[in-house]
Amino acid sequence: MTPEPLSFVWPLVGGLMVGASAGLYLLLNGRVAGISGLTASAVGLTRGAPRALGAGFIAGLVGGAALASALIRSPDVQITSQVWLLVLGGLLVGFGTRWGSGCTSGHGVCGLARLSPRSLASVAVFMGVAAATVFVVRRLMGGLG
Numbered sequence: 637m638t639p640e641p642l643s644f645v646w647p648l649v650g651g652l653m654v655g656a657s658a659g660l661y662l663l664l665n666g667r668v669a670g671i672s673g674l675t676a677s678a679v680g681l682t683r684g685a686p687r688a689l690g691a692g693f694i695a696g697l698v699g700g701a702a703l704a705s706a707l708i709r710s711p712d713v714q715i716t717s718q719v720w721l722l723v724l725g726g727l728l729v730g731f732g733t734r735w736g737s738g739c740t741s742g743h744g745v746c747g748l749a750r751l752s753p754r755s756l757a758s759v760a761v762f763m764g765v766a767a768a769t770v771f772v773v774r775r776l777m778g779g780l781g
Contacts, residue, residue: 646708658746665689670742671697672733
């Protein structure tokens with residue numbers, strides 16, 4: 637399959653928008669734009685956090701994805717695993733973000749940009765565990781499709 641000419645443009649624009657929104661969120665609110673923290677505040681799991689701000693941020697993420705899908709192209713989504721594995725993976729990720737005090741967006745996008753040592757360590761752990769998981773599932777277990 638031959639890549640489209642200028643196929644890097646939309647990912648570049650999306651990345652710039654993510655970076656700009658995270659920077660503006662930090663400048664205007666003094667808070668890091670981590671999705672797990674914003675989701676927790678939107679559903680009321682975090683005391684003292686502004687629920688409306690978290691809900692608005694999450695609505696913007698979903699709305700932006702829907703708009704991009706409608707205007708640019710719809711993604712070709714293919715589920716290649718069993719549903720119970722997807723649910724288990726989602727629960728483990730949710731547990732891990734609460735246990736690790738943040739997710740890849742908070743630590744990876746915002747924390748690394750602020751040169752946070754804690755975020756550098758967190759991202760190294762995220763990436764190491766992800767690589768180990770892929771290796772174990774694909775090479776040692778023969779895949780779990």
